[in-house]
Amino acid sequence: MGAYTCRACGFENKEGTSICNKCGNPLDVENKKLLNMRYDGRAIRSKTRNQSIVDKIWNFFSSIKVGVTLIAIALVASAIGTIFPQEIYIPNTVSASEHYRDQYGIFGQIYYQLGFHQLYSSWWYMLLIALIGISIFIVSLDRGIPLYKALKHQNPKKHAAFLKRQKLYGEYNNYEQNDVDQLLSHLRKKRYRITEKDGHYLAEKGRFSRWGPYVNHLGLIIFLLGTLLRFVPFMYIDEFVWVREGETEVIPGTDQQYYVKNEKFIIETYGEEEEDAKFDEVISSQEAPIPKNFQTNAVVFQDISENLPGMEPELKEVKSGEIIVNEPMKFDGLALYQDSYQLNEFQSMSFKVHEKDDANEKAMVEFTVDLTDPKSEYTFDNGFRIELDSYYPDFVLEDGMPKSRTNYPRNPGFVFFVYPPNSEEPEVSFLAIGQNIDPNNQNNYKIGLTGFDVRNVSGLKVKRDYTLPVIGIGAFIFMIGVVQGMYWQHRRIWIHPEESKLLIACHTNKNWFGMKNEWEKVSSNTKFKFLQDQEDKE
Numbered sequence: 001m002g003a004y005t006c007r008a009c010g011f012e013n014k015e016g017t018s019i020c021n022k023c024g025n026p027l028d029v030e031n032k033k034l035l036n037m038r039y040d041g042r043a044i045r046s047k048t049r050n051q052s053i054v055d056k057i058w059n060f061f062s063s064i065k066v067g068v069t070l071i072a073i074a075l076v077a078s079a080i081g082t083i084f085p086q087e088i089y090i091p092n093t094v095s096a097s098e099h100y101r102d103q104y105g106i107f108g109q110i111y112y113q114l115g116f117h118q119l120y121s122s123w124w125y126m127l128l129i130a131l132i133g134i135s136i137f138i139v140s141l142d143r144g145i146p147l148y149k150a151l152k153h154q155n156p157k158k159h160a161a162f163l164k165r166q167k168l169y170g171e172y173n174n175y176e177q178n179d180v181d182q183l184l185s186h187l188r189k190k191r192y193r194i195t196e197k198d199g200h201y202l203a204e205k206g207r208f209s210r211w212g213p214y215v216n217h218l219g220l221i222i223f224l225l226g227t228l229l230r231f232v233p234f235m236y237i238d239e240f241v242w243v244r245e246g247e248t249e250v251i252p253g254t255d256q257q258y259y260v261k262n263e264k265f266i267i268e269t270y271g272e273e274e275e276d277a278k279f280d281e282v283i284s285s286q287e288a289p290i291p292k293n294f295q296t297n298a299v300v301f302q303d304i305s306e307n308l309p310g311m312e313p314e315l316k317e318v319k320s321g322e323i324i325v326n327e328p329m330k331f332d333g334l335a336l337y338q339d340s341y342q343l344n345e346f347q348s349m350s351f352k353v354h355e356k357d358d359a360n361e362k363a364m365v366e367f368t369v370d371l372t373d374p375k376s377e378y379t380f381d382n383g384f385r386i387e388l389d390s391y392y393p394d395f396v397l398e399d400g401m402p403k404s405r406t407n408y409p410r411n412p413g414f415v416f417f418v419y420p421p422n423s424e425e426p427e428v429s430f431l432a433i434g435q436n437i438d439p440n441n442q443n444n445y446k447i448g449l450t451g452f453d454v455r456n457v458s459g460l461k462v463k464r465d466y467t468l469p470v471i472g473i474g475a476f477i478f479m480i481g482v483v484q485g486m487y488w489q490h491r492r493i494w495i496h497p498e499e500s501k502l503l504i505a506c507h508t509n510k511n512w513f514g515m516k517n518e519w520e521k522v523s524s525n526t527k528f529k530f531l532q533d534q535e536d537k538e
Helices: 053-061 066-078 097-112 117-122 123-152 161-164 177-189 209-229 274-284 467-489 512-522
Strands: 169-173 195-196 202-204 236-244 248-250 257-268 291-305 315-324 329-331 334-355 362-370 377-378 385-392 395-398 402-403 413-419 427-432 434-437 443-463 491-500 501-508
Touching: 053 066, 053 123, 053 177, 066 123, 117 467, 123 209, 123 257, 161 236, 161 491, 161 501, 169 402, 169 512, 177 195, 177 202, 177 491, 195 512, 209 236, 236 248, 236 257, 236 334, 257 315, 291 329, 291 334, 291 443, 315 329, 315 334, 362 443, 385 402, 395 434, 395 512, 413 443, 427 443, 434 443, 443 501, 501 512
Parallel strands: none
Antiparallel strands: 169 501, 195 202, 202 491, 236 443, 248 257, 257 291, 291 315, 329 334, 334 362, 334 443, 377 385, 385 413, 395 402, 413 427, 427 434, 491 501
16 A cells, blocks of 8 residues: 555555544554544645745745744834835935935934835735735635645544544543434534534544634734735725915826815914914014915816827816814815925015116016916016026035935025126026025126015825725734634544444644643533543654
């Protein structure tokens, strides 16, 4: 017979099987230790097949060590991601790279350059989560299928050697069928399910507890799937948009389907009303006013045009109202949150050109620069022509070179080329707030600021999260598995008549103390009170 053919019943078992799947006879007859009942001796794929590339991949992911290692790496990475705030939690008014460098020094700069500032949405972190999910899925199949087959097709009639190698075991010589019937009655009262074959009995309860870990796995897989769905634009949106008063901006993440208009931005500070007098001491200790409330009166539009290239959007009002901190405006699964603001942002600046030596600074020409959409050239009837060579919306000087920290006009700087009438050679002027520089000190004309307009800007967070129900369902299922596997045990009792003797054996997947106590209760007033707690035999 083959190496995995049962000597007792002749049943052909798969490679890797340690207990006959039909009669329960141990196939390793020379081993006297207690039987390993985790999968009732069934063969596990990862332990028996390692030939093809599919087998090797399967065995890699079915390894508990690999799964634990992946989880450990994810935990370490997640911990590193909490050392400094993620980018979504830093102010939108500053550059992320400068923020980490200025606030946290060289470590913050390294943190930013390594990409930990966007850890939880990075491709490699999501890949790591996906690998954990794959590992959990394969482990569940690798162990779950043999377990299902073992529990689904249990034979009450077991080989005597199967019972003798259980932890709790007893043999009884003097008994009658009435004694067995009385024991079975006690077992039924304890809600054991009794199955019988040829006078052999299997009493079983709590089988569902064996599926607790696999319910855990299912919950984890759904939970991880929910996190991965955040890469799907329809399922998850987390964007930000600046909207200036009176302007309409497309809402990012909506494929230009929705627009928002800032009708008015309102800010209230402490100290403006009499009831704030009790805060005078705190207010006076602050260098800047303390916001009490800030909100945006907004209108949301939907583009109902055919959205063809080059076609102007046809906007239809969807909703209007107030967007207040912690009170978002919600529509079509989206939510607009009041996140930040910028007061008195420059909208436009007006300039004049006058002769440098003119004490009265009489304007030769005047022009206005729209700071959100500046023109590159300004021409005049008297022959003057002015080119805007460089524009720095948020001017700063770094290492002697001008640059812009952001794209928002908060501290504008300009390089103008002034072409006088009948001249092909320009005069260069640099202007910024508090600065008016003639680089060559040879200009005949000077540009001066005559006025400016400002407006408030509202910063809105755009949120959509359809993944939360998926994540919530996964977490709920996981907790069901925890309770299922923790508070119940799978208990089995085999009753085996053999010639003039009765063999009884008990097994539980955990809590042997509880199993012994329960046997004492079900065997009370019977002849089968004593079961031996067997130790492993060499």
